[in-house]
Amino acid sequence: MTKSKIQNKSKIPNPKRKIFYSGFFALCLFWVLSFGIWNFTFAQQNDEIEFNLDMAQATSPLPKIFKPNIDLSGRGFHRDPTWPQTVAAKEALDIWQQDLGFGGLYRLQYNLWEISQLSDEKEQQERLLTHYEEIIKRISDSGGTVILNLFGTPANFGRVLDKKSPPRDLRAFKALVKSIIRDLSCNKRYNIWYEVWTTPDLDDFFLGREQEYLNLYRVVAQSARELRQETKVHIPVGGPSVSWWFQNLKGNTIVTPERSLIYTLIKFCYRYRLPLDFISWHGFSTDPCVEKESTIYKKTAVTLIRDWLSYFDFDRNTPLIIDEWNFDSDANVLAARGEKSFIAASYIPSRIKNMHAAGIDYQIYYCLEDFRRNKEGVVRNIGIFTFDPEESDYKGTRKATYNVLRMLSQLGRDMIAYKTNDDFVGAIATKTSDGYALLFYNYIDPQIVTNYLTKNIAGLRHKERKIVLNLLSSEKLEKIMLHQLEIPKLRLSHKIKNFLKKVQELNDKAKKYEYNARPVKLNLKNLRPPKPAERKNDSTPRLQEKQEYYLYERYTVDASCSFNCEFSAVETKDIEPSAEPYQETLTLNPYSVHLILLKKQFREIKEPEKEPEAMPPLPEAAQVPTEKVEETPQEVEAFPETPQEAPKEPPKERVKEPSKETPKETVQEALPETPQEAPKAEESK
Structure with a gap:
């Protein structure tokens, strides 16, 4: 009230x-x-964006969501029946491991139906299980984690003869799952999180009802819990991996999120005291900000799910994972994922950064290889590798998306916090062990109008939502975007008019920047190597022998290449030490990604060579001829190599009678050692 x-x-x-x-x-x-x-953040005249980064500011550990994680699926068919049919080719896995390693989070679909199909061929079945385990071991030994997706009911376990059928005998199914978990997690101690099924809300993947999925989850969760108590090994289990966070098995919308399968699963696990170690769902879209969509409760999906977890006594910080996502516009084959794969490539960093801002903990890009020539007839160019199905030998082709994931692997362990106010251009700044890694992207959503409306429609009232939905299904919306209909003259509420004005402004910007490059002025403050230090334990202060500077390398993904693009620097140069901020101007073309690596280097400091000091010329009075100097007794003592020429007179007499031709002052300047002691010695004698 x-x-x-x-x-x-x-x-x-x-x-x-x-x-x-x-x-x-x-x-x-x-x-x-x-x-x-x-x-x-940019001047209106030339749309220049200015990035001001203080390289000396405090950093925080780079969130794990920025790692290049990926689902290992692909193809759907292999000539070798002992290789997992829904896993990408072994050669693609080898290339990935060589270039990026397996240190992140990787999703592997463990097809129980496929394994059971080889029950009559024990040798082939063992080889198939060995191949699954080899993949798991490679990832675990590299420090990575496997999300093992358990799906596909074995032939003798389902209600019908279909891998999408729910299990009929839950006890037998539990025994099977428990034996798998015991072997992989308890005995061999691989790093595995177990996910129960994939996309159970779609008939193409699950033919059961909601309660049957919950029973399926209960069987797996109980197995993990019992083995935890028995072996004291932590075995994470989660789900439900639905097609969208608010979906359920009957079909749902964002207007009623409390009917979602995620909410039902949280409530179900609370009721039966089941472990729920992570929550997963899919998110295919062209909108990089889709995780920020609003609900009727004026909360985002992440905030709402965490509120549900807290309400049912689960850890509010339970990991939230989007374990299948890609650039998608409701089509199996898209040019933006093929001959124009640079579009999907620029979408990757934009989406990941917005996921992090929304509060998502992990993401897994889908997937490693395209799907072609499989038994189901599915053709999807959704992988980062494509291939020619007619070739017997492997001839995989890397797309532009592959190089962007390689760029992500170059980011440092520490993140420099930075926010941008631009709708299309963004940056990810990190500190590496030997310098800095800066990633810039320019992505323009080609469906920005539709995505903005659907993302914010839940915040409208019921009548207002109807008006917006009618506009989406009519030609009026297109005319409004083209400025053919004036918004103030429409018979709509003030709120709807402002709503449409915002959409119109975004559309105008998107159309403008879709074909125009964005200049970026980069200002890096405190990018200055330490001053040369003085040497210690030295009587004379000298500068250190080496001086630091930065090697600048820039890598680019853009419209110039979509297949088998070389991953090499397009620009290199040296940045000399300076107290002033370093300035750089970049040109971000539409749908491009730039990676700048600043690596500390050392050069030797050569001390300037000292020229020998010239002896000052003697005064004219001191310039004694050589012949006359030899006649003096002092010269005889200075050059003992000619003793035979020494005079026969006693030394005392010679001291008394110096040469008359040589002035006394000259003798004293030439031999300053004992100019006055000699006469005193004679007087004493």
């Missing part, structure tokens, strides 16, 4: 407030037109 009263009060008109707002908005409009205050 209190809420109702507040709402009613807000509807009461206030003449004074109306006059105040009118005057305020008029003043703001005048200011905008006169001075252009709407200049947030």
